[in-house]
Amino acid sequence: xxxxxxxxxxxxxxxxxxxxxQAFETLVSGYQHRVFGVALRILGNRAEAEDVAQExxxxxxxxxAAFRGEARLSTWLYGITxxxxxxxxxxxxxxxxxxxEPVKDDTARDPGDPAASAERGELGTALAAAIAALPExxxxxxxxxxxxxxxxxxxxxxxxxxxxxxxSRLHRARMEIKxxxxxxxx
Amino acid sequence: MTCEHCRDLFSPLVDGELGVDARAVxxxxxxxCAGCREELERFRRTVASLQGLGPERxxxxxxxxxxxxxxxxxxxxxxxxxxxxxLRVMVPLQAMAALLVAGLALYVYQRNPEMQQAxxxxxxxxxxxxxxxxxxxxxxxxxxGASLERAPAPAGDAPAPPAARAAPEVSAARPGAASVxxxxxxxxxxxxxxxxxxxxxxxxxxxxxxxxxxxxxxDVGPSQRATESKPPERDAAALGARRDGELIGAPAPAPxxxxxxxxxxxxxxxxxxxxxxxxxxxxAPTAPAPVAPSVSAxxAPTAPPPAAPPAPAPPAxxxxxxxxxxxxxxxxxxxDRPAGSAKGRTSAAAGPSARRETAVAESPPSxxxxxxxxxxxxxxEKAASQESTLAVASADATARLRVAEPTAADRALAELLRxxxxxxxxxxxxxxxxxxxxxxxxxxxxxxxxxxxxxGRLDLEREPAQLPARLTLRLRISS
Numbered sequence: 001x002x003x004x005x006x007x008x009x010x011x012x013x014x015x016x017x018x019x020x021x022q023a024f025e026t027l028v029s030g031y032q033h034r035v036f037g038v039a040l041r042i043l044g045n046r047a048e049a050e051d052v053a054q055e056x057x058x059x060x061x062x063x064x065a066a067f068r069g070e071a072r073l074s075t076w077l078y079g080i081t082x083x084x085x086x087x088x089x090x091x092x093x094x095x096x097x098x099x100x101e102p103v104k105d106d107t108a109r110d111p112g113d114p115a116a117s118a119e120r121g122e123l124g125t126a127l128a129a130a131i132a133a134l135p136e137x138x139x140x141x142x143x144x145x146x147x148x149x150x151x152x153x154x155x156x157x158x159x160x161x162x163x164x165x166x167x168s169r170l171h172r173a174r175m176e177i178k179x180x181x182x183x184x185x186x
Numbered sequence: 187m188t189c190e191h192c193r194d195l196f197s198p199l200v201d202g203e204l205g206v207d208a209r210a211v212x213x214x215x216x217x218x219c220a221g222c223r224e225e226l227e228r229f230r231r232t233v234a235s236l237q238g239l240g241p242e243r244x245x246x247x248x249x250x251x252x253x254x255x256x257x258x259x260x261x262x263x264x265x266x267x268x269x270x271x272x273l274r275v276m277v278p279l280q281a282m283a284a285l286l287v288a289g290l291a292l293y294v295y296q297r298n299p300e301m302q303q304a305x306x307x308x309x310x311x312x313x314x315x316x317x318x319x320x321x322x323x324x325x326x327x328x329x330x331g332a333s334l335e336r337a338p339a340p341a342g343d344a345p346a347p348p349a350a351r352a353a354p355e356v357s358a359a360r361p362g363a364a365s366v367x368x369x370x371x372x373x374x375x376x377x378x379x380x381x382x383x384x385x386x387x388x389x390x391x392x393x394x395x396x397x398x399x400x401x402x403x404x405d406v407g408p409s410q411r412a413t414e415s416k417p418p419e420r421d422a423a424a425l426g427a428r429r430d431g432e433l434i435g436a437p438a439p440a441p442x443x444x445x446x447x448x449x450x451x452x453x454x455x456x457x458x459x460x461x462x463x464x465x466x467x468x469x470a471p472t473a474p475a476p477v478a479p480s481v482s483a484x485x486a487p488t489a490p491p492p493a494a495p496p497a498p499a500p501p502a503x504x505x506x507x508x509x510x511x512x513x514x515x516x517x518x519x520x521x522d523r524p525a526g527s528a529k530g531r532t533s534a535a536a537g538p539s540a541r542r543e544t545a546v547a548e549s550p551p552s553x554x555x556x557x558x559x560x561x562x563x564x565x566x567e568k569a570a571s572q573e574s575t576l577a578v579a580s581a582d583a584t585a586r587l588r589v590a591e592p593t594a595a596d597r598a599l600a601e602l603l604r605x606x607x608x609x610x611x612x613x614x615x616x617x618x619x620x621x622x623x624x625x626x627x628x629x630x631x632x633x634x635x636x637x638x639x640x641x642g643r644l645d646l647e648r649e650p651a652q653l654p655a656r657l658t659l660r661l662r663i664s665s
Contacts (some may be wrong), residue, residue, distance in 0.1 A: 021253075021257060024253070024256060025249065025253055028248075028249050028252050028253065029249050032244040032248050032249055032252075033241055033242060033243050033244050034241070035244075036242055036243070036244035036245075036248065037241055037242030037243075040242050041239075041242070046245070050244070050245055050248065053244060053248070054248070054251060054252050054255065057252045057256065058252070058255055058256055061256045123235060124239075127235050127236065127239070131236075142236065145201075146233055146236035146237050146239075147236060147237070147239050149237075152201075152203060167197065167198065167203070170197055171194065171196065171197040174196075174197055174229065174232055174233060174236070175193075175229070177232050177236065178228055178229055178232040181231075181232055181235065182228070184235075185228040185231050185232065
């Protein structure tokens with residue numbers, strides 16, 4: 001199974017259940033950037049994102065034996081990440097730290113045309129700000145769908161939501177972002 | 187379809203999640219509504235922008251940190267880390283703990299004189315005359331004679347217990363007495379174990395004899411004791427008897443009680459009965475206390491030299507003798523030493539020789555020795571060589587006997603000794619020769635000398651000018 005460039009071997013889950021340390025290292029190496037990216041985009045703070053990402057993998061390591069495999073491993077990871085991020089967002093200290101660090105979008109860095117790069121940089125910053133301005137439940141859905149590429153069903157599974165709820169949250173999130181990006185879309 | 191309804195379906199339309207029928211309806215509306223087409227275009231660009239967001243990268247070392255957290259080190263490694271990792275803290279703490287323990291031990295040691303006493307007993311005494319090391323042997327093997335001898339002591343004499351109790355103060359208060367005490371410590375206890383083992387009976391004995399007043403103060407110094415008006419021979423006899431009793435009696439006094447104990451019974455003590463028959467300890471020929479030479483000699487049953495001259499020994503020399511180093515060599519050759527002069531000698535000067543004489547006098551060969559205990563036996567064997575060396579060095583006569591057949595000569599010598607009533611005190615090998623120390627009654631010395639001359643070629647190297655009552659001969663037998 002290919003997931004964002006990471007070739008997930010079919011027996012990875014079995015090896016993880018067997019306590020294979022090498023399999024766990026493979027899992028962490030393959031999903032570290034995506035888990036961290038989701039956490040960063042949800043939380044808006046790199047330190048918190050790293051803490052959450054580390055906790056995600058530790059939870060996987062502890063509870064992989066109980067994972068029934070009804071969903072994809074990546075879906076399970078995203079679900080854990082989302083729940084941990086929501087928990088972290090609920091803590092006041094985390095909210096204060098998040099507000100003190102403005103969200104920047106690394107996609108603005110482009111060695112090509114300076115004018116285009118600047119425009120994309122502005123768009124990226126505006127996009128990151130628009131995402132950060134979304135309500136948390138919508139933010140998570142749009143990130144999982146548009147950034148991470150999960151299907152509606154996968155998002156519903158990861159977040160334990162109804163597909164219709166996912167659809168409506170996603171649509172509202174996109175519309176809000178569109179409205180915020182209106183100056184860049186004309 | 188309204189524009190609002192159409193725009194609500196933009197997400198499924200863009201994501202391909204819209205059904206065929208719904209898609210056809212939406213496309214029909216978009217074909218007819220320019221505003222919705224523009225809105226759909228902006229919506230597509232927004233989604234495209236979202237999907238164009240680049241992937242975030244986890245920080246460097248993230249995998250290692252996760253793996254380290256997921257696979258902690260083994261328990262023993264974590265334990266070792268906890269114990270030894272903060273060396274900057276642990277090493278000073280452990281050093282402080284060691285210093286604290288050492289300081290406490292030193293404090294307790296200094297505050298407790300008994301511990302110091304015990305340490306002194308346990309430490310080897312380099313100045314200890316070897317013969318004294320056998321003193322403990324009879325103490326562990328009581329003899330009936332000893333108990334008989336000891337019986338009158340508390341009645342008529344100053345009891346040893348008070349003096350014994352005062353002994354530590356003596357050693358602490360007076361330097362002279364301290365030397366006595368030290369000597370007694372090293373003498374009265376061959377090793378710390380015996381001292382402690384014997385201390386309990388001694389204390390018990392003191393508890394049983396508390397009513398007897400002590401005419402002599404416990405802290406009487408050597409000079410003070412020396413100036414006492416009692417005849418020295420009586421003094422010596424009493425001391426010897428008492429000393430014998432302490433030596434042979436089962437409950438030996440506590441080591442710190444030894445110095446003063448023998449000295450205290452001087453005033454009221456009657457002449458000691460002949461204890462030679464009651465102190466059958468041939469294997470313990472040494473007098474234990476520094477005053478022993480002048481003490482035990484008169485008590486010998488076989489008319490020992492000190493008992494013969496009635497003149498009391500000058501007390502003055504006795505005092506320095508107590509403080510003199512016990513291991514100093516004999517000052518005068520045996521030939522120059524009259525029998526009675528032994529009393530006047532300092533114990534240190536006359537030490538080994540006098541003790542040897544005393545032991546010989548007190549231990550006739552016919553006397554049945556009290557069976558020494560295993561410990562005492564070991565001590566006897568241990569000190570045998572040194573004992574013989576010192577004793578031989580102070581013999582009255584020395585001779586060299588060259589024989590053709592050593593084995594036959596040994597048998598003949600044994601027969602000769604039996605015939606003349608001599609006693610073989612010690613025997614050892616030295617440089618291929620056999621060094622034998624003999625004790626013979628003075629009047630039988632000519633017979634012994636002649637007999638030895640018949641055994642082989644006898645070279646008499648030294649002979650006493652005046653025959654003592656009991657003569658010791660150092661005989662080197664070579665082939």
